[in-house]
Amino acid sequence: MAEVATFAMSDQLLVVIDPIARRTDGESVRIAKDVLSAGAATKVCLPEDPDEFARALAKRxxxxxxxxxxxxxxxxxxALLHRQRQLAxxxxxxxxxxxxxxxxxxxGVPTGAVAAARAVLDGVERRLDLLVDDSDGVVLGGLRIPPIRDPAVPPAGASAVGPGAGRPWLRTCQSLVRTLVPATRGTAMPGAAGHSRLRVEVDGxxxxxxxxxxxxxxxxxxxxxxxxxEVRPLSVGAEATPLRAEGRTVTVSGAHFRYRADTAVSGPVRRRTWTVGEGALRLVLPER
Structure with a gap:
């Protein structure tokens, strides 16, 4: 992460205000506009949908x-700037x-409207790493692959009503079958909270x-x-020690899996590779 430059107060700003922000916290939006307008020449855009949001950025x-x-x-x-090949x-x-x-x-962005707006005017550019996947998606903060639950095992506290309800002999047979048949890859073993069978490769x-x-x-x-x-192995008893590694490329493959990247859930996919984009995000942050 490197500091590159400070910004002049005469910079011209394109202020794109997301519609959700306008609906949920109009007062903070007003404060941010006032601080930015007092310190720089601003053009304010009020997109109503994702398409207008994209057009506003493209015509900056x-x-x-x-x-x-x-x-x-x-x-x-x-993501829009990356797909337009304008992120750099x-x-x-x-x-x-x-x-x-x-x-x-x-x-590192201040979460208060005044402090964040002042950082826009007086901050410095810093280059941050991000992840780019093989479907052209980007990840800023991180991604997580959760366990996959066996549909035959209800969540804790859930009702067990289903096929076989009211027929004890059938439930007994189903239980016996689940005991004898090995767990399918990508599903949880009966009684387990959930697990996945995945291959995780770091730099090959x-x-x-x-x-x-x-x-x-x-x-x-x-x-x-x-x-x-970080990979957390399935533990039967004492908690297993996490496996950790570092590398420029990470490939996960195996059974169909979903993953949460920043704010969105993607998948299911059988294979995905993420590559580090070193310094690919140029973000204005407060001076240290």
Whole structure:
């Protein structure tokens, strides 16, 4: 993460205000507009839908874009700029407004409207790593692959009513079959909270293979162009020690799995590779 430049007060800003921010916290939006307008020449855009949001960013010209919105608006802006192949040439600013602001905060953006707007005017550009997957998706804060639950095992506290209800002999047979038949890959064993059978490779080296059930996998952009990978093996008793590795590429494959990347859930997929984009996000943050 490197500091690149400070910004002149004469900079022209394109302030794109997400509609969700306008509906959920109009007062913070007004404060942000006032602070930005007092310190720079601003053009304010009020898109009503994702298409208008995309057009506003695409037509920014020489103006520096400022996104006023929550984590969803931030990730949408970065994804759009990446797909337009304009991320490398765009210095992005964010004023977090809305309900979900944890991602922006984790990147170093102040979560108060006044402090964030002042950082837009007086901050410095810093280059942050992100992850780019093989379907052209981007990940800013990290991704997580949760366990897959066996549909035959109801969640804790759920009713067990279903096929066989009221027929004890059938429930007994079903229980016996589940005991004798090995668990299918990608599903939880009866009685387990859930697990996945996945192969996780970091820079081509296998960190965990299909023969080792895992409870969760997480991948986050680290520092200096590497991703930090953590795999939590399935434990039967004492908690298993997490497996950790660092690398520039991470590939997960095996049974169909879903994953949460920043604010969105994707999948199911059978294979996905993430590559570190070193310094790919140019974000304005407060001076240290």
């Amino acid at each position: 010209g020489s103006r520096r874009p400022v996104v006023v919105g929550d984590d969803g608006a931030l990730t949408r802006a970065v 040439e765009c210095v992005l600013s964010v004023v977090p407004v809305g309900g979900a602001l944890s991602l922006a905060g984790s990147l 080296a296998t960190l965990v293979d299909l023969d080792q059930p895992v409870q969760a996998v997480s991948v986050t952009p680290g520092a200096s162009g590497v991703a930090e990978v």
